[in-house]
Amino acid sequence: MTKIAIPEGSLFGPDNLPYGIFSTADSEPRAGVRVGDSVLDLSQLFDDIVFAEPSLNAFMAQGRARWDEVRAALKTMIDGDVADDAVYPIADVTLHLPIEVADYVDFYASENHASNLGRLFRPQNPDPLMPNWKHLPVGYHGRSSTVVTSGVDIVRPCGQRKGPNDEAPVFGPSIRLDIEAEMGFVVGVGSPMGSQITPDEFADHCFGAVILNDWSARDIQAWEYVPLGPNLGKSFATSISPWVVPLAALEAARIDTPVQDPEPLPYLKGSEKWGLDIDLAVEWNGHIVSRPPYAQMYWSPAQMLAHTSVNGAATRTGDLFGSGTISGPEKDQRGAFIELTWGGAEPVQVGDETRTFLEDGDEIAISATAPGPNGTRIGFGEVRNRILPA
Numbered sequence: 001m002t003k004i005a006i007p008e009g010s011l012f013g014p015d016n017l018p019y020g021i022f023s024t025a026d027s028e029p030r031a032g033v034r035v036g037d038s039v040l041d042l043s044q045l046f047d048d049i050v051f052a053e054p055s056l057n058a059f060m061a062q063g064r065a066r067w068d069e070v071r072a073a074l075k076t077m078i079d080g081d082v083a084d085d086a087v088y089p090i091a092d093v094t095l096h097l098p099i100e101v102a103d104y105v106d107f108y109a110s111e112n113h114a115s116n117l118g119r120l121f122r123p124q125n126p127d128p129l130m131p132n133w134k135h136l137p138v139g140y141h142g143r144s145s146t147v148v149t150s151g152v153d154i155v156r157p158c159g160q161r162k163g164p165n166d167e168a169p170v171f172g173p174s175i176r177l178d179i180e181a182e183m184g185f186v187v188g189v190g191s192p193m194g195s196q197i198t199p200d201e202f203a204d205h206c207f208g209a210v211i212l213n214d215w216s217a218r219d220i221q222a223w224e225y226v227p228l229g230p231n232l233g234k235s236f237a238t239s240i241s242p243w244v245v246p247l248a249a250l251e252a253a254r255i256d257t258p259v260q261d262p263e264p265l266p267y268l269k270g271s272e273k274w275g276l277d278i279d280l281a282v283e284w285n286g287h288i289v290s291r292p293p294y295a296q297m298y299w300s301p302a303q304m305l306a307h308t309s310v311n312g313a314a315t316r317t318g319d320l321f322g323s324g325t326i327s328g329p330e331k332d333q334r335g336a337f338i339e340l341t342w343g344g345a346e347p348v349q350v351g352d353e354t355r356t357f358l359e360d361g362d363e364i365a366i367s368a369t370a371p372g373p374n375g376t377r378i379g380f381g382e383v384r385n386r387i388l389p390a
């Protein structure tokens with residue numbers, strides 16, 4: 001039996017307890033929880049077959065009462081001694097995609113980001129925001145089969161583009177490959193077709209949160225996305241961090257969203273605070289180039305889920321929805337390079353080099369932390385991926 005050591009100031013203390021899927025050199029992927037620098041094997045600690053599965057979906061489908069029960073049991077366990085064969089050093093495990101992604105929707109919930117993109121793409125408009133933007137969380141349906149996790153290389157996509165000086169579209173590797181630093185929210189318990197989830201029911205449905213990178217080929221996107229929205233420019237890859245931080249771990253991070261004016265329609269109004277005080281950092285080849293603040297997001301994840309289901313669309317276990325690019329008001333808080341470099345016109349310094357969009361071999365890591373109880377902080381870990389040539 002071992003008492004799990006939790007290093008002083010660890011972002012993975014007993015108030016975090018994020019879930020993931022791990023394997024070791026000689027064992028199959030199964031569910032684990034991160035404590036300090038250790039991974040605890042849930043399939044050893046609980047007599048429940050859901051934890052032997054290679055995704056968290058079966059556990060997530062058990063619902064909020066069970067999530068709370070397992071979390072409470074884990075807190076008790078790590079207060080005492082844990083069986084040695086259930087504990088692995090983090091360095092000895094491989095982390096996998098934690099969930100089997102059902103449907104994937106990505107929103108556009110940052111007013112700073114949406115305004116900046118409006119100024120860049122629609123400079124002729126007096127208002128950078130589209131007329132619908134403050135009335136509903138705008139989103140598009142993405143491709144769940146290309147959601148991957150940290151460590152998976154991203155191959156530069158090919159596609160059509162038509163630059164301002166091209167007479168006809170050309171085909172080839174994207175030359176404006178970009179990131180979007182976002183948070184992703186995972187549905188544990190879905191809702192049947194014909195029903196609606198209200199904002200106050202959010203915690204009964206949402207299991208937890210991950211960091212999300214919505215890789216975006218701006219040149220492909222610009223040519224293809226009128227009038228139906230992004231398609232191949234974003235469907236080649238989306239990456240999420242391997243640890244799913246339970247919603248219950250985010251209690252101390254809950255804040256009001258910025259004032260919403262005009263007042264949203266009743267179905268988007270709840271009585272609970274679902275803004276989240278999460279700080280992100282974007283690292284480009286080892287250099288932090290941006291620190292996007294989630295606290296500034298206009299639409300809350302509870303409003304996004306309510307909007308997703310208000311037309312009676314079903315939701316299900318494993319649904320993933322992205323917040324949209326997170327950008328603060330300052331330049332070094334912008335969560336996409338198209339914004340950070342103002343469409344490529346203002347290159348940024350990345351160590352000894354200057355960059356506009358991504359080059360082959362570049363590596364991006366997005367990390368995030370949030371307040372925990374009593375002045376502590378909890379971590380989401382990171383999502384880190386490298387660009388391979390087309």
Ligand SMILES: O=C(O)/C=C/C(=O)CC(=O)CC(=O)O
Pocket residue numbers: 106107108109110113114117118121180214230323324325
């Ligand atoms: O405003 C536009 O024309 C385009 C917007 C985007 O590409 C943003 C997007 O993908 C959504 C987001 O992540 O915020």
Ligand SMILES: [Ca+2]
Pocket residue numbers: 106107180182214322324325
């Ligand atoms: Ca996005």
Ligand SMILES: [Mg+2]
Pocket residue numbers: 142213214215216234235236237238
């Ligand atoms: Mg994507």
